[in-house]
Amino acid sequence: MNTVTGTSKLDEKKRRDIFRTMKARANSRRSIYERLADKLTATFGSIAFLVLNVLFFAGWIYFNDSPRFAHLAIDPFPFNFLTMAVSLEAIILSIFVLMSQNRASRIDDIREELHLQINMISEKEITKSLQILAKLAEKNGINLSKDKDLEHYLTPLEESKLESIVEKEID
Numbered sequence: 001m002n003t004v005t006g007t008s009k010l011d012e013k014k015r016r017d018i019f020r021t022m023k024a025r026a027n028s029r030r031s032i033y034e035r036l037a038d039k040l041t042a043t044f045g046s047i048a049f050l051v052l053n054v055l056f057f058a059g060w061i062y063f064n065d066s067p068r069f070a071h072l073a074i075d076p077f078p079f080n081f082l083t084m085a086v087s088l089e090a091i092i093l094s095i096f097v098l099m100s101q102n103r104a105s106r107i108d109d110i111r112e113e114l115h116l117q118i119n120m121i122s123e124k125e126i127t128k129s130l131q132i133l134a135k136l137a138e139k140n141g142i143n144l145s146k147d148k149d150l151e152h153y154l155t156p157l158e159e160s161k162l163e164s165i166v167e168k169e170i171d
Helices: 009-028 032-042 047-065 067-072 082-141 146-153 159-170
Strands: none
Touching: 032 082, 032 159, 047 067, 067 146, 082 159
């Protein structure tokens, strides 16, 4: 057990498993198109795909611009067909990447909302604990009335006020 934080390795593992489970659940709910987009994004984001593209484009340019293959060239300089093919490839790849990013963003939104809920519950628990401690101190004759910070912390946080403050700062 960690004596500083009061957590054990088992508690930390449980927390990690919660987040892993969230991602696993999200992955299991993917549509066939999302699975395909993730698979293709992983493939297209590899060094092997980069090398394959470089070799293909270099071969295409060599074949179509070399005097040796001049009689067989199907896309002479300035390589209009190659330009169109590369543009179409870029469009398709960017769509797959955007699909994967959108799905990852949804998972991040769920995690962010979970963190917010946990933080709100924790804040209420801490405020309540401080209120109990202040009452115990008062019963034992400890004067805390001069502590302005404590007065502030003993007041429950109003989420709606905090939300409006943050929204004003964002605007």
